[in-house]
Amino acid sequence: MAIKRKTLTRHGREGFKNIRRNGWMSFASMSAVAIMLFVVGAFAFLIVNTNHLIDTIENDVEIRAFFEHDVDASEQESVLEEVESHDSVENVVYRDRDEGLDVFMESMGSDGEVFENLREENPLNDALIIQATDPQMTAAVAEEVNAQSAIESVEYGESILGQLFTVTNYVRILGGALVIGLIFTSVFLISNTIKLTILSRKDEIQIMKLVGATNSFVRFPFFIEGALIGLIGAIIPIAGLTVGYSYLYSFMYDQVPFFTFVEPNPMIWQISGLLLLVSILVGIFGSQMSVRKFLKV
Amino acid sequence: MAIKRKTLTRHGREGFKNIRRNGWMSFASMSAVAIMLFVVGAFAFLIVNTNHLIDTIENDVEIRAFFEHDVDASEQESVLEEVESHDSVENVVYRDRDEGLDVFMESMGSDGEVFENLREENPLNDALIIQATDPQMTAAVAEEVNAQSAIESVEYGESILGQLFTVTNYVRILGGALVIGLIFTSVFLISNTIKLTILSRKDEIQIMKLVGATNSFVRFPFFIEGALIGLIGAIIPIAGLTVGYSYLYSFMYDQVPFFTFVEPNPMIWQISGLLLLVSILVGIFGSQMSVRKFLKV
Amino acid sequence: MITMKRVRKTYPNGVQALNGMNIHIDKGEFVYVVGPSGAGKTTFIKLMIRELKPSEGLIQINGNNLGDLSDKQIPYLRRKIGVVFQDFKLFTKLSVYENIAFALEVIEEEPEQIKTKVMDVLDIVGLKSKARFNTSELSGGEKQRIAIARAIVNQPAILIADEPTGNLDPETAWSIMGTLEEINNRGTTIVMATHNSHIVNTLKKRVIAIENGKVVRDELGGSYGYQA
Amino acid sequence: MITMKRVRKTYPNGVQALNGMNIHIDKGEFVYVVGPSGAGKTTFIKLMIRELKPSEGLIQINGNNLGDLSDKQIPYLRRKIGVVFQDFKLFTKLSVYENIAFALEVIEEEPEQIKTKVMDVLDIVGLKSKARFNTSELSGGEKQRIAIARAIVNQPAILIADEPTGNLDPETAWSIMGTLEEINNRGTTIVMATHNSHIVNTLKKRVIAIENGKVVRDELGGSYGYQA
Ligand SMILES: Nc1ncnc2c1ncn2[C@@H]1O[C@H](COP(=O)(O)OP(=O)(O)OP(=O)(O)O)[C@@H](O)[C@H]1O
Numbered sequence A, B: 001m002a003i004k005r006k007t008l009t010r011h012g013r014e015g016f017k018n019i020r021r022n023g024w025m026s027f028a029s030m031s032a033v034a035i036m037l038f039v040v041g042a043f044a045f046l047i048v049n050t051n052h053l054i055d056t057i058e059n060d061v062e063i064r065a066f067f068e069h070d071v072d073a074s075e076q077e078s079v080l081e082e083v084e085s086h087d088s089v090e091n092v093v094y095r096d097r098d099e100g101l102d103v104f105m106e107s108m109g110s111d112g113e114v115f116e117n118l119r120e121e122n123p124l125n126d127a128l129i130i131q132a133t134d135p136q137m138t139a140a141v142a143e144e145v146n147a148q149s150a151i152e153s154v155e156y157g158e159s160i161l162g163q164l165f166t167v168t169n170y171v172r173i174l175g176g177a178l179v180i181g182l183i184f185t186s187v188f189l190i191s192n193t194i195k196l197t198i199l200s201r202k203d204e205i206q207i208m209k210l211v212g213a214t215n216s217f218v219r220f221p222f223f224i225e226g227a228l229i230g231l232i233g234a235i236i237p238i239a240g241l242t243v244g245y246s247y248l249y250s251f252m253y254d255q256v257p258f259f260t261f262v263e264p265n266p267m268i269w270q271i272s273g274l275l276l277l278v279s280i281l282v283g284i285f286g287s288q289m290s291v292r293k294f295l296k297v
Numbered sequence C, D: 001m002i003t004m005k006r007v008r009k010t011y012p013n014g015v016q017a018l019n020g021m022n023i024h025i026d027k028g029e030f031v032y033v034v035g036p037s038g039a040g041k042t043t044f045i046k047l048m049i050r051e052l053k054p055s056e057g058l059i060q061i062n063g064n065n066l067g068d069l070s071d072k073q074i075p076y077l078r079r080k081i082g083v084v085f086q087d088f089k090l091f092t093k094l095s096v097y098e099n100i101a102f103a104l105e106v107i108e109e110e111p112e113q114i115k116t117k118v119m120d121v122l123d124i125v126g127l128k129s130k131a132r133f134n135t136s137e138l139s140g141g142e143k144q145r146i147a148i149a150r151a152i153v154n155q156p157a158i159l160i161a162d163e164p165t166g167n168l169d170p171e172t173a174w175s176i177m178g179t180l181e182e183i184n185n186r187g188t189t190i191v192m193a194t195h196n197s198h199i200v201n202t203l204k205k206r207v208i209a210i211e212n213g214k215v216v217r218d219e220l221g222g223s224y225g226y227q228a
């Protein structure tokens, strides 16, 4: 049964009018939407950046595989090639003992210079610097490399690495759980608020039914109204979050060179779009669920 | 004008009854309270621990002041004493070049052993390890110490320290602002929800007034009701947070030895108590503010 | 047109509002339903528009057995019945005009037609000048007249009025009765629950008297009263 | 007891509901207020209990000039006036008993006294058996009688009733009128707005007729009607 065009126009108009008629109530719903979206949005940014930080940290994990002192260049070369061809290896770099000392001295800052006199009788070994495709594969790769007879020892901070991954995995799971929890919570809270505003219109809905309105005739304006509440409620938090994040990003960029946030573009638009979509859907969902209860007349 | 005891009893009874009479509405208010308290509480724990982490990091900041090679023991002693008596100095430890090498080798892990052959012609200097009372005073203290003629140079990670404090101060301010914002937001959202439930009782309130009830007679049961909503709404999130945090604390304690959370006891009780108090006050505030609008009959 | 057979209605709280009602009203009739307070008049009306379902018995409206109608069909039944509710049931947040227009929007009347019809019916109940007012700004009698206007605006086959003159002064009440007679003359079946003995005794019609949820008297051209 | 001088009331939407009312009612009087729908009867009543403030003019109740009363004093004024509202104004979520008891709780009556008084007054209006019912489970006439019961339960000095028999069958209406007479005989001043010409013409009392917000007739033992 197709809805006539004039009726559709009427529903749209009523939806808009109802926002005004229930002025204070509409405002209450919209502010609930706005606040929860703000919280969820801010949290989403936090999670994205935490993940980014974790990735950065994890990607710093490297394996240093030291050659035996008596291994010659061609043998080193063939080991390099073999490691390179390994499935779980992302990247291998050869670093001879000289370079090794440079890197070491540099890492010591101004203290490092005092080690310059080590260069003659350099106690370091030539090494391969290996990165696993998946940082969590590091230990496995290191073991395999260590099995090679040309390799004297491997180093990859094994003492700390297990803990690091425990923590990062934990943070990831916790963050994910929190985001999901927060989203459910927001959906609940927003539809709760919308339900309260519609509860006060119970009589109105029942009168409509008694005067001969079909369920869909009653529902349609509420559909528009719900979508509008979601839409309008989303504007302020999205604008706020967008501006706020861009500002924070450039602040971090200027002040903290060793860690940058995730670039606003396009992440910010993806999150905003998602928030907007969810907001409108929740508005519609909340109003439709609430109206439904009062249609049984 | 003192309220009679029987009237007080009546108000209390009505307050309780109204929670039941407005069943679904009361539930909606309580869940709004519960959810917001959960968010605020979780955030409070997050902030407390972030602060704790920052403190831990900041307290790791130390100044290494290296003596000139030709300074003798007694002179070193007098410098130590002078630094020790400085107002902004928390703690000074003397570390000769030998210990310095030990510490250095240890910090290098298994790589360190190769430096053992440096011990004979140790390139390091004897040093003072200084901690400032306030980590943010570090730079100032370092400069003063460096002014001493017996001191060759000072090291305190100056390149990174400015950034560290920028970040930690920023995180502190941001965290504080967020907590305050979140609290205001929650207060707004909760009283918003309560307002919605009371709005639907506008007629009821006006009839009371028309039948001769004084403002305080109308208000008192709402006072009780608001307090109860705050109280009941607070139970679940407080229980959840308490259990959740204790669990998280012991998890971190077992799994991550290099950073422990703030001990649950007494922090958890302080935050819970605060949340409960705020919750009840917001319940009362929300209901009283909302009733107020409808008393003008 | 309207038939009830052995209809019983027991409310959830245990009150037996109808207790074996048997009624038959033909198309085009004008019937007064009288009875003491709490006799079951409003319950009887609620059953006809399926605001309530009977606990027992058979109800036929316009040839449809209400028990056989699905929830989806109920709105179409209701559109054929105009009802003046005892408590008016106006949309409190809407204007007088919007209240009446709603009944026409529901049946997807043409927008221009809506305007004409609403103003015509407002003229009939004497409240044309208050079209733009909010219903909360009306006196008791004015509200009642808006309820009447809404019930008749889409020219229903059946008009049910529950105490439609309870808040009207005699003069206005008579003018409304004139309107109802006119509508009845054009073929609309009218069922009017009333306590107004003066109207019942003057404008003689069929009188169905209900007491304790049963028909105790059913008399053509009867007078007010319910002692059998 | 009740005095109005040159009282005008203009609603925010511009309607002039009262247009220079002058009225004086003595203690112990029984007065009918009649007038067509929208004449201003309910507005007149709302002014007396300060539900509304007059736009102009002087109102005295019980020797108090309402213009001089502070907001704090209004409740005490209202407790001396029992009102049967045209739209009942019952607490929809409370039981019949609780509705009536509220008027006594407000004046801090003793709990045992409340019980006795509520049941007594329910007996008077014939609804003792429905004390525990929710008001939403009542018929129109039953609601009206609860409204009457609440208005008289704390024996107010003045009883104002706005169309108190509009939803009652004649028999019940007469029983209520008997109660009002009795209360009046015990000294209570009664002001009753009504459209029931039969009652006004049978139980002869002072009749004040209002039209267009003005007193057009004021006659002791007059009959229903408002053409001067
Ligand atoms: N929703 C309800 N729940 C329970 N009982 C009800 C309900 N509505 C009405 N009743 C009871 O059913 C009986 C019939 O009520 P009904 O409203 O049909 O009476 P009525 O004839 O319309 O009375 P009136 O003339 O006072 O309007 C009454 O005893 C009333 O108390």
Ligand SMILES: Nc1ncnc2c1ncn2[C@@H]1O[C@H](COP(=O)(O)OP(=O)(O)OP(=O)(O)O)[C@@H](O)[C@H]1O
Pocket: C136, C137, C138, C139, C140, C141, C142, C167, C169, D011, D012, D013, D015, D016, D017, D035, D036, D037, D038, D039, D040, D041, D042, D043, D044, D086
């Ligand atoms: N709240 C209001 N806002 C605006 N106008 C109002 C309001 N209440 C009543 N009016 C208007 O004031 C006039 C007097 O209304 P009032 O209710 O006093 O009449 P009444 O004599 O009680 O009528 P009825 O017999 O129909 O109850 C009417 O024209 C009405 O439309």
Ligand SMILES: [Mg+2]
Pocket: C041, C042, C043, C086, C162, D139, D140, D141
């Ligand atoms: Mg009825």
Ligand SMILES: [Mg+2]
Pocket: C139, C140, C141, D041, D042, D043, D086, D162
């Ligand atoms: Mg009136």
